[in-house]
Amino acid sequence: MTTVAVVGAGHWGRNLVRNFHAIPEARLKWVVDLDGARLRKMETLFPGIRTSRELAPVLEDDEVEAVVVSASARAHHELAKAALLSGRHTYVEKPLALTAADAEDLVRTADAAGRILMTGHLLLHHPAVLRLKDLVDSGELGDIYYVYSQRVNLGIIRKDENALWSFAPHDLSVMLFLLDAEPATVSARGAAYLQEGIEDVAFVNLRFPDGRMGHVQLSWLDPHKLRRFTVVGSRKMAVFDDMEPQEKIRVYDKGARATGEYASFGDYIGLRFGDIWIPHVDSAEPLRLECEHFLSCIRTGETPRSDGRNGLAVVRVLEAASRSLAEDGAPVALGPAR
Ligand SMILES: NC(=O)c1ccc[n+]([C@@H]2O[C@H](COP(=O)([O-])OP(=O)(O)OC[C@H]3O[C@@H](n4cnc5c(N)ncnc54)[C@H](O)[C@@H]3O)[C@@H](O)[C@H]2O)c1
Numbered sequence: 001m002t003t004v005a006v007v008g009a010g011h012w013g014r015n016l017v018r019n020f021h022a023i024p025e026a027r028l029k030w031v032v033d034l035d036g037a038r039l040r041k042m043e044t045l046f047p048g049i050r051t052s053r054e055l056a057p058v059l060e061d062d063e064v065e066a067v068v069v070s071a072s073a074r075a076h077h078e079l080a081k082a083a084l085l086s087g088r089h090t091y092v093e094k095p096l097a098l099t100a101a102d103a104e105d106l107v108r109t110a111d112a113a114g115r116i117l118m119t120g121h122l123l124l125h126h127p128a129v130l131r132l133k134d135l136v137d138s139g140e141l142g143d144i145y146y147v148y149s150q151r152v153n154l155g156i157i158r159k160d161e162n163a164l165w166s167f168a169p170h171d172l173s174v175m176l177f178l179l180d181a182e183p184a185t186v187s188a189r190g191a192a193y194l195q196e197g198i199e200d201v202a203f204v205n206l207r208f209p210d211g212r213m214g215h216v217q218l219s220w221l222d223p224h225k226l227r228r229f230t231v232v233g234s235r236k237m238a239v240f241d242d243m244e245p246q247e248k249i250r251v252y253d254k255g256a257r258a259t260g261e262y263a264s265f266g267d268y269i270g271l272r273f274g275d276i277w278i279p280h281v282d283s284a285e286p287l288r289l290e291c292e293h294f295l296s297c298i299r300t301g302e303t304p305r306s307d308g309r310n311g312l313a314v315v316r317v318l319e320a321a322s323r324s325l326a327e328d329g330a331p332v333a334l335g336p337a338r
Contacts, residue, residue, distance in 0.1 A: 002089075002295050005030035005058045007079055008071035009038045011156070012093065016070050019291045021046050026295055030058045033071075055079060059086040066298060069093060070120070073161060077102040084109045084117065089298045093120035094169035095318060096311030103315040107308040116297050118304040119311030121173035125290035127282040128240050128248040129174055132231065135238055135251065135279075136178050142235030142255070147175055148215040149229045152222035162199040163218045164190065164321055171216040172314045173306065174229060175206065182313050182337045184209045188321040189329040193221060204321050207331070251277040313337065 004020045006013060009031050020028040031042045032052050039051040058064055059082060067083035069076055070093040077097040083090045084106065096119045097103040110117035123129050135141055149171040158166050176182060183206035190202030200221040206214035227242035237252045253274025290306075297304045320332040 001025060001027050002065050002298055003027045003029050003063045004066045004068060005032060005061075005064050006068045006070065007032040007055060007058075007083075008069060008075075008093070009033045009035075009042050010070070010072075013070035014038075014042070015287055016068050016093075016291065017042060017046065019285075019288050020068065021049075023288070023291055023295065025292070025299075029064060030061070032058060055082055059083065059088070065089060066091070066294070068294075073098055073165065077106065080106050080117075081109055084113050084115055087113055087115060089116040089118075089294075091116075091118045091120060091294045092311065094122075094173070094311070094314070095165060096308065096315055098165075098315075100312065100316045100319050103308070103312040107312050110308050116294070116301075116304060117308035117311075118294050118297065119173075119306045119308060119314070120290065121169065121306035121310060121314070122286050122290055123170050123174050124177055124306045124310070125293055126242075126286040127284060127289075128242065129177070131249055131279055131281050132229070132238060132240050133178055135249075136231065136233075140236060140251070141231060141233030141238055143233060144179060144212055145232045145234065146213040146215070147178060147229065147231050148217070149174070150217045150226040152217060152219040153225040154222060155220045155225075157194060157200070157220050159195065159198070162190070162192070162202070163220050164188065164199060164202040164204065164325065165318060166220070167218045168202070168204060168216055168318060168321070169314050171218070171229075172204075172206075172317050173310065175214045175216070176310070176313055176317075178231065179208060179212055179214070181208050181210070181212075183207055183214065183317060183334060185331040185333050186317055186320040186324055187329050187331040188324040190218075190325050199325060202321070202325065206317070246283075247278045248281050249279050251279065253277070 020026045066089040068091045069079045080092045151167045185207045188204040190199035192199045201219040204216040229240040231238045239250050255272045324332045
């Protein structure tokens with residue numbers, strides 16, 4: 001049984017509190033938040049927990065083995081660093097930090113402390129993404145040409161971060177995971193319609209070193225609610241639609257290839273329209289699986305699927321995309337992976 005403290009009990013943090021309270025392998029002991037009203041609510045919902053407006057008393061409690069940080073992104077680095085330096089395994093919600101330098105600092109601190117650092121890249125624990133990864137790795141889709149995702153809706157409009165930093169960690173973590181690579185260049189264009197300097201909409205383009213391409217469309221100002229990834233391979237194409245309650249993945253046996261026959265243009269490129277297959281995907285709650293994965297890594301010493309390096313890789317892309325946004329879409333080179 002691992003004794004856990006959750007820092008940040010806002011819209012998302014309360015889901016982490018609920019899960020760590022429910023999982024038998026965890027003992028949720030503390031909830032920390034600057035907001036006293038939120039703490040009172042947690043005490044009512046989860047009698048027996050202790051609460052604090054500061055992290056310090058939690059770090060003085062020798063029973064606490066793991067700290068889960070789900071505070072505002074700008075507080076992630078400071079809170080996570082204090083937790084790691086005090087020898088606690090640490091799970092940090094996405095984005096791991098607001099700069100690559102801070103994210104790298106957390107990775108180094110965790111390595112030096114010999115503690116688990118996990119980033120809350122929820123989708124890397126989603127059964128449908130794991131199924132998609134199997135389809136890519138098994139060669140079922142052939143060579144992957146490109147991947148694109150759409151994460152748009154009319155939703156929570158944030159004041160402290162733009163749609164890029166709020167949404168893209170999900171899509172970027174999945175693209176890097178599926179393609180098992182980091183992009184060589186990133187370009188992004190976006191626009192701030194509602195609040196000056198806070199982009200509501202962004203289109204991000206990734207070029208991978210071997211020529212594969214990724215594209216991410218993000219917006220909290222859109223009539224549709226879309227949470228969709230499309231993977232186009234040389235043999236087949238697959239779509240993961242997280243808005244679908246049951247049939248989350250569809251594999252299309254569709255493709256096009258040069259036949260080498262020059263008699264007519266129609267002969268030269270052959271199109272194939274085959275069956276559509278809907279693989280079974282487990283319906284477990286991804287957040288529960290993510291929390292269980294963190295606890296299991298603490299027990300076994302296994303590196304989390306969404307570890308600190310994965311969090312750093314995503315922050316590097318976000319940082320490059322922000323620079324490109326400021327330069328009206330100019331491609332920004334990432335440099336070698338760190
Ligand atoms: N994985 C996901 O799917 C997902 C979804 C939503 C949000 N998130 C992430 O979760 C984090 C929290 O998001 P949210 O929507 O709950 O935000 P929120 O603004 O609703 O809540 C943040 C909470 O953190 C508290 N807080 C801020 N600084 C603090 C500090 N120094 N010490 C203690 N408490 C502090 C605030 O008082 C607030 O209650 C963000 O990093 C966000 O990107 C992840």
